[in-house]
Amino acid sequence: MSVDAEQLFLGRQPILDREQRLYAYELLFRSGSQDNTATVTDGVAATATVIANAFAELGVEAALGNCRGFINVDQEFLFSDMLELLPRHTVVLEILETVKPTPAVIDRCRALKAGGFALALDDVVEFTPEYDELLTLVDIIKIDIQALSRVQLMQLTLQLRPKGKTLLAEKVDSREQMEQCLQLGFSLFQGYFFARPTIIAGRRLDHSQLSLMKLMGLLLADADTGKIEAALKSEPGLTVNLLRMSNSVAGGMTGHVSSLNQAITLLGRRQLQRWLQLLLFASGKPNTDNNALLLMAATRGRLMELLAEEIRPGDASFADQAFMVGIMSLMPALIGLPIRDIVTPLPIADDVKTALCDDQGILAKLLGITECSESGDLTGLAEQLAQQPELGAKALNRAQTAALAWAGTLASEK
Structure with a gap:
C-alpha cells in the first residue's frame, strides 16, 4: 500500500x-x-x-x-x-x-x-x-x-x-x-x-496590557506614525525598551536612535507589531520564559500566518491578520475575560474581530484548522481541510514544522 x-x-x-x-x-x-x-x-x-x-x-x-x-x-x-x-x-x-x-x-x-x-x-x-x-x-x-x-x-x-x-x-x-x-x-x-488553558478567571486587564493591545490595534489599522508615537509616549517603560531595541538594531549606524519616530521607522511596523504581541503575552504571567501558553500562542500565530501565505501568497496584510487572530485567540485563557470583551474596544480590522468573536470568515476557518491540529483531532482536521481545497495536507505539515521551529527559536532566545 x-x-x-x-x-x-x-x-x-x-x-x-x-x-x-x-x-x-x-x-x-x-x-x-x-x-x-x-x-x-x-x-x-x-x-x-x-x-x-x-x-x-x-x-x-x-x-x-x-x-x-x-x-x-x-x-x-x-x-x-x-x-x-x-x-x-x-x-x-x-x-x-x-x-x-x-x-x-x-x-x-x-x-x-x-x-x-x-x-x-x-x-x-x-x-x-x-x-x-x-x-x-x-x-x-x-x-x-x-x-x-x-x-x-x-x-x-x-x-x-x-x-x-x-x-x-x-x-x-x-x-x-x-x-x-x-x-x-x-x-x-x-x-x-x-x-485548552482556562487557568486564570475574572482578572481585569492592567494598564500596560491595555496599552499594548491599543498599540497593536493601531498598527493593524495602519494608523499614521504620529498616532502610534503619541500612544507610546504615554508608556515610558515601553518607550525606553523600544529605543534600546532600535539602537541595537541600528548597530554601526552613525549616532543613536533618539526619537520614537526614528525607532518606528527603523524597526518597521511589522517588526514592531511582533514585539508588542510577544510583550503582551509575556506580561500576562510571571516567569514566562518557558511558559507553555506563550509557546502555544507563538506557534499558533505563526502557523496561521504561514497558512495565510499559502492561501494568498504575497498578501502581507492578510498574513498579519492571521497571526493576530492566532495569538489573540488565547487571550481569554491568559487574562480570564471573554474574547468579545477583549477585542471589541480595540481598533483592529473587522475581519479579525469577526473571526474571533463570531467564528466567521476565512480567518476563523484557519483558526479551526490550527485548533484541530493542536488537539490531535485528526477527523476534524480532515474535515476542515476538505473545506479549504487550496490547502493540502503536505502544505499544512510543512507549515506546522516551520511554526514549531520558529516558536522554539523564540524560547531559546529568551
Whole structure:
C-alpha cells in the first residue's frame, strides 16, 4: 500500500513538567485516506511509512528543538523494521494499552531499550503482576486519571512509585486534578487543562496590557506614525525598551536612535507589531520564559500566518491578520475575560474581530484548522481541510514544522 505524501497529517498535544514548562509533544501521525479497506498488515506499513517520511521529509526532529516526541506504538508496529528509522534520542515509543506483555513483546522492548530508545506505557489504570517485567523496561508510565477515582489514583500511585519510573498524568482536565497529581508525585502532565488553558478567571486587564493591545490595534489599522508615537509616549517603560531595541538594531549606524519616530521607522511596523504581541503575552504571567501558553500562542500565530501565505501568497496584510487572530485567540485563557470583551474596544480590522468573536470568515476557518491540529483531532482536521481545497495536507505539515521551529527559536532566545 503506497502512502501519498499529500495525505500526511500531523497532530500534537503538549506534555508539561511540574513547573508547567514544555517537556514534549505527543505526535499523532495518520494517513488522511478515508479508505478503511486495507488489511491490518497494510495499515501498519502505511503508518510506519508516514512516520518515517514525517521525520525524514518534514524535519519534525529539528522542529521539536529540545523537546521529545511521544509516538503511539501498537502491537504490529512494535515489531516493524520501520521503527528502527526513528531518531532514538528524540522520540519516546509509547506502547499502547492494547499491547499484551507476551514473552515476544518483552524481548522486543528489551532490544529497543538496549538500542537506545526510551519507552513509555500508555493508559495505565491498574497494576497487575503480568505487567511487572514490562514495567521494569519502560522509562515513563502514563496513567489515565479520568478512569480512576481519587482513592483509586492514590492507590495506583502508591503501587507504582517503588518502580522508580517517571509518572505522567494524562487527560488532566482541571486545576483540581493537576494539584492532586502534583501532591501524588507525578512529574509530567498532559491534557486539555494545558492544551485548552482556562487557568486564570475574572482578572481585569492592567494598564500596560491595555496599552499594548491599543498599540497593536493601531498598527493593524495602519494608523499614521504620529498616532502610534503619541500612544507610546504615554508608556515610558515601553518607550525606553523600544529605543534600546532600535539602537541595537541600528548597530554601526552613525549616532543613536533618539526619537520614537526614528525607532518606528527603523524597526518597521511589522517588526514592531511582533514585539508588542510577544510583550503582551509575556506580561500576562510571571516567569514566562518557558511558559507553555506563550509557546502555544507563538506557534499558533505563526502557523496561521504561514497558512495565510499559502492561501494568498504575497498578501502581507492578510498574513498579519492571521497571526493576530492566532495569538489573540488565547487571550481569554491568559487574562480570564471573554474574547468579545477583549477585542471589541480595540481598533483592529473587522475581519479579525469577526473571526474571533463570531467564528466567521476565512480567518476563523484557519483558526479551526490550527485548533484541530493542536488537539490531535485528526477527523476534524480532515474535515476542515476538505473545506479549504487550496490547502493540502503536505502544505499544512510543512507549515506546522516551520511554526514549531520558529516558536522554539523564540524560547531559546529568551
